[in-house]
Amino acid sequence: MGVGADSRAATRADRRSGLSQQRKCVGPVLRKTCFVVCGATVGFVLLLGVSLLYLPDPYKAEQFVPEENRVVTLLIWTHPFGQYRKLPNCSALYQIGGCTLTDDGRVYSQADAVIIHHRDVATGHGDLPSEPRPLEQKWIWMNYESPTHTPRLGRFEGVYNLTMTYRADSDIFLPYGYLVPRGSRTEGLHDRFAHSLRSPSLRRLLRPRLVAWVISNWSESHARVALYHQLSRYIRVDVFGRAGRPLPEDSGGSVVRLVGRYQFYLALENSQHTDYITEKLWNAVRAGAVPVVLGPSRQNYERFLPPEAFIHVDDFPTVRGLARYLLMLRRHPARLRRHLDWRGSYSLHQPAFWAEHYCTACRAVRKTRDRTYSVQDLTRWFHS
Template identity: 80%
Template sequence: YMYIYIYNFFRGLLACDLTPDHHPKKIEHSAVTILIWTHPFGRFRKLPDCYVRYQIGGCTLTDDRRAYTQADALIIHHREVATGTDELPPEPRPCAQKWIWMNYESPAHTARLGYFEGVFNLTMSYRTDSDIFLPYGYLIPRERAPLRGPTRSHLLRPRLVAWVISNWSESHARVAFYYQLRRYIQVDVFGRAGRPLPEDSGGGSVVRLVGRYLFYLALENSQHTDYITEKLWNAVLAGAVPVVLGPSRQNYERFLPPEAFIHVDDFPTVRALARYLLMLRRNPARLRRHLTWRGGYSVHQPAFWVEHYCTACRAVSRTRGRTGVVKDLTRWFHS
């Protein structure tokens, strides 16, 4: 399965180790300095110690722009330079310095890509074909603390379908889908467009909330290759079966077993999908088929943006001396 490949890819190539407990031995590589040129969305965060967090030695992270001439690489978050709230670093850049384009928005919400053709040396995103690949989440096969398998109480959860949404737009396909689905079954909506979330509105509270439901609508704001966000992984952690709208089923199967989710495209109509969900509620044996896979995996959700910086540091260390240029950034990201 592709998701096993993804896990091995992280361990052996670009991604940083998941926790110090997973890999207690220090990773030897050459020391590098990474300058965080733009803090994502203008939110300043304390920079991590990559050795303490992920056992990656020789990694110095800084956001002090006075280190520009000494930095081996710069991480530049797309949103800030695209909107004009910040500018690209001055040219000419230091010899062999890498500029890393980092972006975790979908192409539909990534403006002005054409302004940055031939500017960057590495890409970092959720796409599997990025130079530095780190998705919103992934499965880890047969770890010491696998996901909890289905229990009787799990299969008999009293609430049917939940949806948490903060960015409501009538132009989104997911909103049109919701309007159709609610004609046939009850959907409990939370967030700005529905009921308020618990006071602790972080990911943990969403998981606890979704844990009361059999199904969760993991509906992306746009449909693009590999654009599978925390919505899916929150559902998996909560033990709810995700009903997904995003890229194709084949794309989702890069990250999950085929029975781990229900894709809206599997049904000829929204009404047929609603009937299937109601059937599963009445038939726990059939519902169990969507959940039994869980015993063989645990889930890892990278910490934004701590793990991303350390992942980039490791990648730069392993590619020292090689400085290519990202050509056709727009065509690649929209492909």
């Protein structure tokens, strides 16, 4: 993970974060800066609009194709991490008709597709189907771990027909979370599961605590742990989870409820990879805290969020500069508000594991029934 002070450092951070757009666009001297910032914002909006065309929309009705001709059977080969969960009714939950989900291996020969969770077959907790693959049956590679924590990829070159991950260039793309613009046609389709985001009132800006971090997998080799050690030298960071204090009882075990008491949340990924932006970020967004992110590049985050919606550690030449910036925002609520005002324009959708994944995969299989090819160079693609 890439770890990212005087007033010049704070100003430089503002410029890189795309903050204070109105201030930067005033006056001919700053027109170049305005062009860059406004261009980044427009780019985000355009990219978000295009991305929403490709995000799996479980509420969009299939048109012009008789439902009886689109029925498919999707076999769940192994329940992820060996944890059994009742299979969803895709029609009732997501208005995706024509899908039959089953975890009964005896129907293997009749299944149109088989969804296989990588971790289970890679670690020996499950095996690939041993029977010959039926003609036109698709095998789906499903994985939501980062490449760093995805072992033995080389064993599966040329095995699968479709990929399903958090990466935007997957055959079946379903990220850990995404924003839905308010007032758009798409928003109405997501009302049932989306969380409305609101711009904060002054009272909500003045939260009693500064920075929280919830972490379960502590490793001194992780860049996020090194960042924490440095940052905690300058400001207080309250650490919770398996590697810190238990979540308070009055939070009900909810990370979102806990983070709602803090102004900032450390959304630090365990490794840096393309599009690997997990629930850590989206929990902070849902809680109304400003996420301080450590993961892929700022440009990658801006594919999913407005540039002012987060603080990237790489925006600062030193961790001390980051700490000073956070303290400055705490003293100046008007500047802190610039990181949060965007919220009034969006809702947040966080897909449910694993029900929505199965139904999304089934819907994709229905759309690709005539496509049969094998995924080559799985390792090179996923590590790219």
